[in-house]
Amino acid sequence: PSSSGSTSSFIGSSSSPGKDSSTSTSQNSNEAKKSGKNNAQDNNNPENADDVEDDCFTLLSSYMNHAYTSALCTSPSSHPLLLVEKSYNIPPIRQKMLEICFEEHDVPAVFLARDAVTACYAVGRTTGTVVDVGHVGTVVTPVFEGYVESRGIIKCPYSACGLGMDNVVLEMMDDLYRKKKSEAGVTTNSKSGFMPLYQLRSPNHKKRRDIFHKLARLDIARICREGGEGVGVASFGYTAASGGGNTGAGDNVAHASTSQGAAIATTAAATTSAILNAPKVPYELPDGTLIDIPHASRYDVAELLFGKDDYSCRKREEGTLRMRKKLSAILASATSTGMEQTSSSSNGESKNHATTAVAPSPAAASLSLAKKNQQPNSKRHKTSSSIHSSSSSKKSKREQYHAACIPYLSSQIGELTSSPLPAMVCDAAFKCDRDQQAQLLGNVILCGGGACIGGTTSTGDTLPPDYHYAMTDRLRDEVESIIHTHTPGWRVKVLSPNIPERAICSWLGGSILGSLGTFHDMWITRKEYEEFGPSIVNRKCP
Numbered sequence: 001p002s003s004s005g006s007t008s009s010f011i012g013s014s015s016s017p018g019k020d021s022s023t024s025t026s027q028n029s030n031e032a033k034k035s036g037k038n039n040a041q042d043n044n045n046p047e048n049a050d051d052v053e054d055d056c057f058t059l060l061s062s063y064m065n066h067a068y069t070s071a072l073c074t075s076p077s078s079h080p081l082l083l084v085e086k087s088y089n090i091p092p093i094r095q096k097m098l099e100i101c102f103e104e105h106d107v108p109a110v111f112l113a114r115d116a117v118t119a120c121y122a123v124g125r126t127t128g129t130v131v132d133v134g135h136v137g138t139v140v141t142p143v144f145e146g147y148v149e150s151r152g153i154i155k156c157p158y159s160a161c162g163l164g165m166d167n168v169v170l171e172m173m174d175d176l177y178r179k180k181k182s183e184a185g186v187t188t189n190s191k192s193g194f195m196p197l198y199q200l201r202s203p204n205h206k207k208r209r210d211i212f213h214k215l216a217r218l219d220i221a222r223i224c225r226e227g228g229e230g231v232g233v234a235s236f237g238y239t240a241a242s243g244g245g246n247t248g249a250g251d252n253v254a255h256a257s258t259s260q261g262a263a264i265a266t267t268a269a270a271t272t273s274a275i276l277n278a279p280k281v282p283y284e285l286p287d288g289t290l291i292d293i294p295h296a297s298r299y300d301v302a303e304l305l306f307g308k309d310d311y312s313c314r315k316r317e318e319g320t321l322r323m324r325k326k327l328s329a330i331l332a333s334a335t336s337t338g339m340e341q342t343s344s345s346s347n348g349e350s351k352n353h354a355t356t357a358v359a360p361s362p363a364a365a366s367l368s369l370a371k372k373n374q375q376p377n378s379k380r381h382k383t384s385s386s387i388h389s390s391s392s393s394k395k396s397k398r399e400q401y402h403a404a405c406i407p408y409l410s411s412q413i414g415e416l417t418s419s420p421l422p423a424m425v426c427d428a429a430f431k432c433d434r435d436q437q438a439q440l441l442g443n444v445i446l447c448g449g450g451a452c453i454g455g456t457t458s459t460g461d462t463l464p465p466d467y468h469y470a471m472t473d474r475l476r477d478e479v480e481s482i483i484h485t486h487t488p489g490w491r492v493k494v495l496s497p498n499i500p501e502r503a504i505c506s507w508l509g510g511s512i513l514g515s516l517g518t519f520h521d522m523w524i525t526r527k528e529y530e531e532f533g534p535s536i537v538n539r540k541c542p
Contacts, residue, residue, distance in 0.1 A: 057096060061104050068105070080109035080523055084510045087116040087130075087141045087148045088155070088415070090408035092401055094541070095534035102529050109523035112541040114148050116141035118509030119447045123495045127436075128443030129429055131421065131475070132506075133305065133450030134159055138421065140428040142440050147542060152431040154424045155415050157319040158304060160225065160450030168301050169230040170221040173283075176291040196220060197286040220286065225301075228454050229283045233306075233470040234299040235455075236477035302453055305421045306474060316418040323416055331409045334402040422478035438490055441483060446472055446496040447505035454499060468498050 068076050081101060085094070094112055101107045116130040116139075126146045132139045137159050142152040158164050174193030181188045196216035199205050207213055224230035280292035304312050417424060429440040455470025466473070472494040480492045496502055513519060524540050532539075 057100060060097065061100050064100075064105055076105040076107050080111070081107045082510055082514050083110065083112050084115050084118055084506050085112050087114045087139065088150075088153050088412065090405060090412075091535075091538050092404040092408070094537050096401075098524065098529070098534045098537045102526060107526075109525045110529075111519075111523055112537055113510055113513060114141075114143075115506040116143050116148055117146055118506045118513060119445050120146075120443075121509035121512045122447070122505045123445055123497065125443050125445065125495065127439050128445045128495070129425055129440045130445045130447065131425060131451070133421075133446075133448040135449060138305070138424070138448075138450070140421075140424045142428050142432050142436070144432070144436050144440065149432050149436075152428040153415050154417050154419075154428045154431075155412075156316060156417055156419070156421075156424060157323040158316050158418075159448075164450065165225060165231055165301050165304060166218050166221045168304065169225050170217055172230070172293070172297050172301070173221060173224065173285070173291065176293065177285065177289060180289055180291055193217065194220075194285045194289065195287060200287055224283055226452065228467075229281045229293055230298060231301040231453055232295065232298040233302045233453050233455055233474050235470070236474055236481075238299055238303070302471075306478060308420060312420070313418065316420075320416050320418040324413055327409060327413050327416075331406065331413075334406050334409065420478075422475060422482055425475070425479050426482050441479065442491055442493050444475065444479065444492065444494045445505075446475060446494055447502055449503040451496070452499045452502050469496075472496050 064076070068074060083097065083101075085097070097112065098110060101110045115132065119130045119132065120126055120128050120143050127144050128142075130139075130141045130143060132141070136157070138156045140152075140154045142149040160166065170193070177194045178188050178192075194217075195205060196213070196219075198216055199207060199213070221230065278295040280294050281298065282290055282292055284290050300307075303309065304315055307313075417427070419427065425441070425444055429437050432440060451471060453471050454467040476492050476494040479494075483490055483492065497505060497508075501508065522540065524536055528536055528540075
């Protein structure tokens with residue numbers, strides 16, 4: 001939004017006649033900088049959050065338009081549309097999405113499917129606890145007989161990207177880069193890291209803006225993480241080195257019996273010793289520098305999801321606190337907007353009552369009619385009044401939208417947690433009914449792009465046989481160590497496709513759902529939309 005605002009301001013400015021062209025160019029550039037700066041300040045202003053909200057729905061419409069015109073090369077009116085959405089999506093947003101599909105894209109039929117439900121379909125289940133490690137957060141959702149149990153949804157704002165593992169991988173790569181240069185006798189700045197590819201190709205290694213520079217470096221960290229060199233999942237009982245001693249194994253020992261505790265402690269010590277002595281994983285940076293990544297550093301990155309050490313807990317708590325502050329600010333803004341709407345409506349009603357109570361005299365009415373006839377019929381007044389009415393109508397709709405979102409936003413604050421992944425699975429299942437818990441814990445589905453993490457890598461071209469299922473095995477062992485302390489008979493089973501299909505698990509389930517012969521009865525048709533309105537999505541797409 002800031003770039004588009006500065007561009008429009010630059011194009012709209014023009015030089016005054018009779019002045020030098022260089023002077024006008026400098027003035028235009030200064031005006032563009034000032035307008036761009038003001039636009040950036042306006043976009044960061046909390047009072048302009050309504051414009052950002054409108055941009056979100058505009059972007060959704062733009063993405064759909066791009067998908068139909070560029071990717072699918074077809075008309076939206078030719079095929080029904082199946083949308084996969086987040087399980088915690090609130091009804092006002094779902095209704096707005098349905099309205100965009102029918103009103104702006106003329107789709108013949110629409111169905112909104114929950115991503116947790118379609119993830120269950122991808123592994124052949126209708127009941128299970130879905131663990132979705134996504135781009136900006138981790139969500140654990142219980143699904144029973146094809147329906148989402150909303151009371152059991154738990155979210156943690158820590159994942160692969162955003163606040164998660166990519167930043168830690170980047171810090172690790174910078175430390176290894178500086179260490180490698182120091183061993184080679186090259187002096188580097190203590191705060192400087194490796195240069196991204198664009199900086200190496202530019203003359204004199206010129207650095208661009210900080211936001212672009214950081215994104216370019218994070219993209220290299222993402223490639224390192226997705227390739228398996230930057231992150232890995234250790235087996236159950238691993239002690240993280242970054243936190244000064246992981247308490248996870250100690251907790252497992254404390255909750256288990258004496259013999260079980262001794263066995264767990266012996267296994268943890270052997271696992272940690274084997275990892276510390278394992279060969280390092282080589283990785284080549286864009287400038288050709290070859291760094292050697294220790295296995296302990298790779299596993300410490302994944303401990304952000306599993307570990308109970310001080311470093312991992314602090315990172316998760318910081319992200320959770322930041323997200324709670326954002327939700328509280330949005331809730332406070334929506335609440336104040338709703339109060340202003342209520343007060344303005346009450347004032348309007350009182351004015352209407354006062355106007356109807358006192359009737360104008362015939363002389364005053366004739367005088368006002370004469371003044372009205374004397375005024376010119378100007379297009380400017382009509383245009384300004386129409387713009388004012390449209391803006392006020394738009395503001396009224398936005399206020400109604402905020403008022404509808406208030407009760408759902410207040411409940412989502414309680415869904416945030418800073419617990420590790422196994423504890424989130426158990427807490428989500430224990431929030432459901434007692435007769436559902438055994439089935440939910442017996443079918444734990446692991447999916448999401450952040451869950452595409454393997455185990456120990458090898459120097460050859462072939463991966464170890466247990467590489468793809470290192471994270472599922474670790475999650476199963478961790479969950480069993482928690483629930484077997486009070487319910488020894490329960491069996492935990494973690495289901496997940498291979499790493500290449502794990503990131504698109506919800507899409508696979510959606511394709512399976514759309515190919516069913518009985519699915520055509522579940523569509524929301526245009527006739528039903530025109531008859532019942534957008535609220536029908538809450539009834540036909542639960």
